[in-house]
Amino acid sequence: MNRPATHLPLGPVAWTVATFLVAALPHLLAMPPVLGVVVFALCGWRLLVARKRWRLPPGWLRLLLTIAAIGLLAVSYGGLWGRRAATGMLCLMLAAKMMELSRLRDLRMVASVSLFLIASQFLFNERLVLLVYLFGGVLLALAALLRIQQLDVNRRTAPGGDVALLRQSALLLVSALPMALALWVTFPRLAEPLWGLPDEVMDGKTGLSDSMSPGSIANLFLDDSPAFRAEFAGEPPPPSQRYWRGPVLWRFDGDTWERAFLPSRTEAPRVPPGSNDYRYTVQLEPHERRWLFALDHPVRVPQDARLSLDFQLTRRNPITTLTEYSVRSNPDFTDMPRLPVTLRQLAVSLPEDRNPRTREMALELRERFEDDRALIDHVLDWLRTEPFYYSLETAPLGRHGADEFLFDLRTGYCEYYASAFAVMMRAADIPARVVTGYQGGFWQEGGQYLLVRNSDAHAWVEVWLEGSGWTRVDPTAAVSPARIRSGAGSVAGGGEGLEWLRALRNRYDRLQHLWNSWVLGFDADRQQRMMNFFGLPNLSRTGMALLMAGVLGLIVLALAWAWLRQPARSRDPVRRAWLRLARRMQRRGLGPGLGETPLAWAERVAHRLADGARFLELARDYCAIRYGDRGNEADRQRFIRAARRFPVRRAVEPRRAASV
Amino acid sequence: MAQATGSRSGSRRPNLLDRWLRRRTRLDLPLTLAYRRIFILPTRFGWMLGVLMGAMLIGSLNFNNNLGLLTTFLIAATAVNSMLLAFRNLDGLHLRHGKARPVHAGEPVEWRMAAINESARDRTGLQLDSGEAASGFDVPAGTTQEVTVRLPDRHRGWHRPRRMRIQTTQPLGLFRAWSWIEPTSRFLVWPRPASGAPPLPEGGDDRQGLRSQALEEGEDFHSLREWREGDPLHRIAWKASQRHQTLLSRQFRRERSREVFLCLERAPGRDLEERIGIVTAWILRAEQQKRPWILEIGAQRLGPDASERHKHECLRALAEL
Numbered sequence: 006m007n008r009p010a011t012h013l014p015l016g017p018v019a020w021t022v023a024t025f026l027v028a029a030l031p032h033l034l035a036m037p038p039v040l041g042v043v044v045f046a047l048c049g050w051r052l053l054v055a056r057k058r059w060r061l062p063p064g065w066l067r068l069l070l071t072i073a074a075i076g077l078l079a080v081s082y083g084g085l086w087g088r089r090a091a092t093g094m095l096c097l098m099l100a101a102k103m104m105e106l107s108r109l110r111d112l113r114m115v116a117s118v119s120l121f122l123i124a125s126q127f128l129f130n131e132r133l134v135l136l137v138y139l140f141g142g143v144l145l146a147l148a149a150l151l152r153i154q155q156l157d158v159n160r161r162t163a164p165g166g167d168v169a170l171l172r173q174s175a176l177l178l179v180s181a182l183p184m185a186l187a188l189w190v191t192f193p194r195l196a197e198p199l200w201g202l203p204d205e206v207m208d209g210k211t212g213l214s215d216s217m218s219p220g221s222i223a224n225l226f227l228d229d230s231p232a233f234r235a236e237f238a239g240e241p242p243p244p245s246q247r248y249w250r251g252p253v254l255w256r257f258d259g260d261t262w263e264r265a266f267l268p269s270r271t272e273a274p275r276v277p278p279g280s281n282d283y284r285y286t287v288q289l290e291p292h293e294r295r296w297l298f299a300l301d302h303p304v305r306v307p308q309d310a311r312l313s314l315d316f317q318l319t320r321r322n323p324i325t326t327l328t329e330y331s332v333r334s335n336p337d338f339t340d341m342p343r344l345p346v347t348l349r350q351l352a353v354s355l356p357e358d359r360n361p362r363t364r365e366m367a368l369e370l371r372e373r374f375e376d377d378r379a380l381i382d383h384v385l386d387w388l389r390t391e392p393f394y395y396s397l398e399t400a401p402l403g404r405h406g407a408d409e410f411l412f413d414l415r416t417g418y419c420e421y422y423a424s425a426f427a428v429m430m431r432a433a434d435i436p437a438r439v440v441t442g443y444q445g446g447f448w449q450e451g452g453q454y455l456l457v458r459n460s461d462a463h464a465w466v467e468v469w470l471e472g473s474g475w476t477r478v479d480p481t482a483a484v485s486p487a488r489i490r491s492g493a494g495s496v497a498g499g500g501e502g503l504e505w506l507r508a509l510r511n512r513y514d515r516l517q518h519l520w521n522s523w524v525l526g527f528d529a530d531r532q533q534r535m536m537n538f539f540g541l542p543n544l545s546r547t548g549m550a551l552l553m554a555g556v557l558g559l560i561v562l563a564l565a566w567a568w569l570r571q572p573a574r575s576r577d578p579v580r581r582a583w584l585r586l587a588r589r590m591q592r593r594g595l596g597p598g599l600g601e602t603p604l605a606w607a608e609r610v611a612h613r614l615a616d617g618a619r620f621l622e623l624a625r626d627y628c629a630i631r632y633g634d635r636g637n638e639a640d641r642q643r644f645i646r647a648a649r650r651f652p653v654r655r656a657v658e659p660r661r662a663a664s665v
Numbered sequence: 666m667a668q669a670t671g672s673r674s675g676s677r678r679p680n681l682l683d684r685w686l687r688r689r690t691r692l693d694l695p696l697t698l699a700y701r702r703i704f705i706l707p708t709r710f711g712w713m714l715g716v717l718m719g720a721m722l723i724g725s726l727n728f729n730n731n732l733g734l735l736t737t738f739l740i741a742a743t744a745v746n747s748m749l750l751a752f753r754n755l756d757g758l759h760l761r762h763g764k765a766r767p768v769h770a771g772e773p774v775e776w777r778m779a780a781i782n783e784s785a786r787d788r789t790g791l792q793l794d795s796g797e798a799a800s801g802f803d804v805p806a807g808t809t810q811e812v813t814v815r816l817p818d819r820h821r822g823w824h825r826p827r828r829m830r831i832q833t834t835q836p837l838g839l840f841r842a843w844s845w846i847e848p849t850s851r852f853l854v855w856p857r858p859a860s861g862a863p864p865l866p867e868g869g870d871d872r873q874g875l876r877s878q879a880l881e882e883g884e885d886f887h888s889l890r891e892w893r894e895g896d897p898l899h900r901i902a903w904k905a906s907q908r909h910q911t912l913l914s915r916q917f918r919r920e921r922s923r924e925v926f927l928c929l930e931r932a933p934g935r936d937l938e939e940r941i942g943i944v945t946a947w948i949l950r951a952e953q954q955k956r957p958w959i960l961e962i963g964a965q966r967l968g969p970d971a972s973e974r975h976k977h978e979c980l981r982a983l984a985e986l
Contacts, residue, residue: 110710113838117714120740124721127732139732143739150837157838158790158801177743177836184742189735198727326728525731561745569753580807584785 013107017156018055020149020170021112022048022103028119028142029096031126031135036093037081043074044100051103062104071101092125109157116149131327133513133520140178147174184560191553193546194529213251213296213441217464218261219402219410219420226397226418228459229510231290232443233298234518235455238284242300244445245489246336248465248477249298249457251442253315255351257431259359260406262424262439264317265351271314276304279335286331288521295319298442298457300334301477307331315438316340327525340475344436352436352469360428362408367432377435377470384429385483388422391415395485419481419488423464426480436469440477444489452515579641582648583627589653603627615654623647683828692847694778695761698831702844703755705748711839714744744839751842754788754833758804763826763848765816767980769945770857774816776826778848781809790835794843796827821856821941821984825849855980858949859942863933865925865950889913924969925951925958929983941983948983952976962986 026048033041054061062070074097082090099115099122106112123142127135148170233249235241255265283300297310297318306312307330310320320328344352355364374380394416402409402421407428410421423439430437444463446455465479482489536544536552544552583603590596595613597606607624611617626644686692690702707715718737725733759781765774776795782788782804789803793814804810816826825848832843889902892912900914927947934940944960951958952971959968960979967979 113710114713117710117717120714120736121717121721124725124733124736127725127730127736128728131730131732135732139736139739143736143743147743147837154790154834154836154838157834158792173836177746178739181739181742181746184745185735185738188738188741189731192734192738194729195726198729199723200727326730527731528729561749564746565749568749569756580785584807 012058013055013109013112014156015052015055016167017112017149017152018106019052020145020152020167021106021115022052024116024119024142024145024149025099025122027138027145028122028126029099031130031138032092032096032122035089035129036096040074040078040081040093040097043077044096047100047103051106061107067101067104070104071098074101088125088128092122092128095122095125109153112153112156113150116146116153120146128325131525133517144171144174144178147177151177180564184557184564187556187560188553190532190535191549191556193549193553194527194532196529213292213294213462215252215294216261216263217252217254217420217424217439217441219406219417219424226460226462230459231514231517232292232457232459232461233287233289234521235288235446235457236286236453237455238286241285241448241455242283242336245482246300247445247455248301248440248463248479249443249446250301250316250318250440251296251298252440253313253317253467254439254441255315257355257424257428257439259356259404262427267351268315268348269313269317273312273314273316276302276335276338278304278333279337281335281337283334283336284331285334286329288518288526289324289328289330291325291327293323293325295321295323297324297328297330299332300336302335302338302340304333304335327521329522329526339473341469342472342474344469344474349436349469352438353431353434355428355431360405360407360432362405362412363425363429364432366411367429371433377468380433380435381430381468381478384426385478385480388426388480388483393422393484395481395488419464422480422484423466426478427466430466430468438467438475440465440467444479447511449511449515449518451512452518454518456511456514456518577631578645579627579630582645583631586623586648586651586653593653593655595653595655613656615656616652617656619651623651686828686845690845692828692845693849694763694846695759696846698755698758698760698844700752700756703752703842704844705752705840705842708834708838708841711744711841714740714839718744743837747835747837748840748842750836751833751840753786754791754835755831755842755844757784758782758788758791758831760831760846763846763850765826765852767853767855767977767984769855770821771818773818774824774852774854775813776816776852777811777813779809780804780812780831782806788833791831791833794830794832796829819854821854823851823853823985825851853981853984855984856941856945858946859934859939860946862943862946862950865947865954865956866927866932889915925956926961927951927958928961930961930963937986941986945980945983948976948979 026045029044033044053059075094078090078093078097082093095118099118102111102115106115120143123139123146126138148167151170151174241247252264253268254262255268256263282304285300287298289297297307297320299316299318302316303312303318306318310318310330312318318332341348370380370383374383392415395418396416397418399417399421400414402414407425410417410425411429414421427437427439441462441464443457443461444465445461446457448455463481465477465481467475467477470476479489532549533543536542536549541552587597590610595610597603598609601609603624607621611621614620623644626640626647630640630644696702718740721733721737721740724730725737761779761781763776763778765776768774778793780791780802785806787803787805790801791803792799792801793812795814795816797817798815800812800814802810802812814829828845828847830843830845832841834841889905890913892901892906892914896914902913902915906913925947927944929940929944932940932943932947934943948958948960952973955971957969957971958975958979959966960982961967962982965982967982968975
């Protein structure tokens with residue numbers, strides 16, 4: 006009813022809205038744009054309300070608008086309820102809250118839930134750059150809370166203005182850092198999650214999918230973000246051996262290659278360790294799928310993962326956080342020296358009514374070459390000599406995809422080549438399957454690790470040959486050897502002028518790698534190892550908690566000591582000089598009484614000082630400078646000097662003795 | 666006096682709290698706030714943020730989300746620090762000189778206290794909360810501030826302020842630090858003056874005790890003045906009238922100074938309270954008209970006098986009944 010009383014001034018509202026917008030920004034970027042528009046519109050409108058002192062809308066309108074916004078969200082996400090939709094909902098609810106932002110506690114609520122939004126963003130992305138977002142967001146939120154508090158104690162404007170507010174909140178943040186870091190290092194981690202990780206794919210930002218139709222990973226090639234990093238114990242494999250195996254595709258319906266049930270559900274045979282094994286640790290960026298990537302052929306399976314018959318390495322849960330695993334791979338292993346009939350049938354089956362030209366050519370070749378190997382070599386030669394081109398810019402394929410590509414289009418990238426080549430092999434009755442994964446990677450000299458980007462995604466073919474089992478054949482390598490030697494980036498032609506930019510990016514990735522290893526990968530295991538490094542024994546969770554309590558106690562004590570015991574330095578040098586003089590007097594037992602004014606004090610003790618008159622003079626100067634109008638710099642300096650030099654001596658003893 | 670202690674509605678819990686507090690510390694002014702006296706609990710907003718942080722913690726732990734954990738811990742550490750800062754805002758504050766000027770019942774009591782900040786830090790966003798009213802104040806570094814809180818009206822008599830709180834929720838509003846004070850110095854509430862009180866008792870009405878009749882005529886002769894209608898015949902100064910060719914009547918000192926005699930027992934009113942109210946109104950009126958008065962309460966007799974001090978004495982005597 007009482008409008009002026011409930012009207013919130015612009016300052017606190019603006020700080021709160023700014024906090025919310027900054028916290029919501031990454032969420033908004035990942036949301037359908039229309040929702041972002043709604044959020045921005047509501048926030049802008051609220052600022053206008055605060056500025057123009059409009060009335061807030063009535064309850065029914067607020068309810069209606071909120072329901073409309075939620076409806077919009079439901080439509081935008083098409084009923085896909087996941088983490089993104091949940092945080093989007095939270096953003097929208099907070100934006101809707103803008104309509105009834107009328108009390109102090111509403112402001113506080115929005116500011117603190119913004120903190121929650123910041124934390125929830127890290128479920129999607131934990132990149133190094135987001136550290137800026139974290140600190141920026143918390144800084145703003147603290148400033149907003151400080152401003153709201155000032156409103157709470159009935160101050161309409163912030164003393165010292167907004168800059169002072171930011172400085173104050175920065176101070177709060179910096180003084181919170183030691184404790185936050187100590188907590189972060191010592192807080193007992195869960196070895197097992199309490200509840201299951203979500204299954205659904207959220208951001209559409211995924212790595213390889215579990216099927217392939219030529220043209221589908223094109224968008225991956227443009228994605229320069231890291232897919233994973235691998236650290237090798239010993240020499241890394243040469244570029245021609247860097248095939249990181251992902252999904253293996255058996256079934257082909259003419260358009261799409263898909264996985265097959267049997268080989269992906271059967272356990273792999275044990276791979277014996279060899280003499281040329283690669284030992285490496287992979288740090289996999291979250292890609293919301295179950296694949297782990299490994300070189301052929303993993304000897305030991307990382308914990309919590311399984312290896313299928315076609316050597317796909319999968320985890321039970323989708324990779325939603327940065328995951329680290331160690332693998333040992335034996336490159337010399339012979340995969341399936343004998344091919345079971347069922348698998349053979351699976352590996353040669355083709356839809357009858359597709360690609361007649363390819364089929365015809367295959368049959369013709371079959372007649373010319375008795376030996377599978379000779380046939381394959383001939384086809385690769387053919388690809389090499391005929392005018393085939395490697396390009397990301399190509400046309401989609403129609404019904405007879407392999408025919409169109411091999412005889413007409415002749416321009417494409419790995420998926421086109423792998424698919425067409427596999428079709429040709431199958432038509433020639435050679436068992437073949439398509440493998441997708443990553444090929445190559447950038448060797449970081451500085452950081453000693455191999456950086457594999459999403460743009461390194463690749464598809465190649467494996468054929469089964471008598472005597473050597475499943476053998477990798479990469480038709481793309483025949484067409485564009487550069488793609489294999491120096492990676493996708495060199496072929497796609499990133500522009501030579503941007504060399505320095507690439508170098509900078511690589512350097513940044515080294516930082517990111519350190520960040521991943523030391524910050525994001527910090528889990529129960531690493532915590533334990535760190536404790537061991539500091540000479541502490543293996544601690545139980547209780548022990549860890551006790552250690553944490555101890556460290557925290559120490560920090561709080563240190564802070565309490567710093568804040569409570571040390572008198573803050575006064576900002577005014579004149580006052581500082583005066584207080585110093587007062588302390589010196591105190592030591593002689595002539596200190597000021599409680600609440601005594603400087604002049605009263607001076608008059609009281611003057612007669613007990615040897616230089617009483619001078620002290621009285623000083624006190625008068627002090628009052629004049631500090632409370633009066635004698636504020637010029639020369640006076641101030643003179644006073645400071647005089648106060649410093651003033652000799653605190655008691656009056657001569659005999660006179661005192663006489664007066665007693 | 667009856668109202669002084671009975672005003673606190675005593676359920677059992679506050680009594681236990683009272684006893685514990687009293688055993689713990691002295692609550693009387695003057696005092697210096699220190700750690701034994703300062704209590705801290707989260708505010709409602711503090712609890713809310715705590716719950717939110719708990720959710721963040723569990724979520725981040727479950728996903729082993731290290732940045733989420735860092736955010737949570739940053740906020741938690743800030744909260745702990747804000748607790749220290751709230752404590753610091755009170756720690757070492759000196760409070761003294763709690764008192765209130767007497768007022769009439771029905772008027773709000775302005776209870777005042779001096780807050781002395783000897784440290785070199787400003788103390789801002791403090792609040793003196795009497796339970797019925799609160800007032801905010803700041804004490805800049807090295808200064809003394811007078812803090813006033815308006816207590817609601819009380820019944821006549823001596824009162825002690827109820828237990829009050831000095832509190833602050835600085836800097837973020839997450840924690841409330843407070844100290845109890847319970848000043849033992851009393852303040853006085855005078856009776857409420859009756860609104861429709863009859864005029865001051867004078868002019869021959871016996872029951873209301875004008876003192877003139879107690880005077881022997883001829884004594885205290887003071888002066889002559891022109892005769893007015895109503896002057897008794899025996900007061901006419903015949904000789905003087907003859908000399909001045911006009912009627913003059915004799916004036917006695919008592920009448921001239923218009924001294925008022927106020928007797929509580931003989932004041933109109935159905936009960937004691939009403940009579941007290943009327944006498945209070947009379948006293949105020951007499952003081953306003955600068956007429957000396959005598960107040961008689963039972964055997965006690967005050968005055969005659971017209972001074973401020975006399976008024977205070979009389980009002981106090983009435984308040985104390």
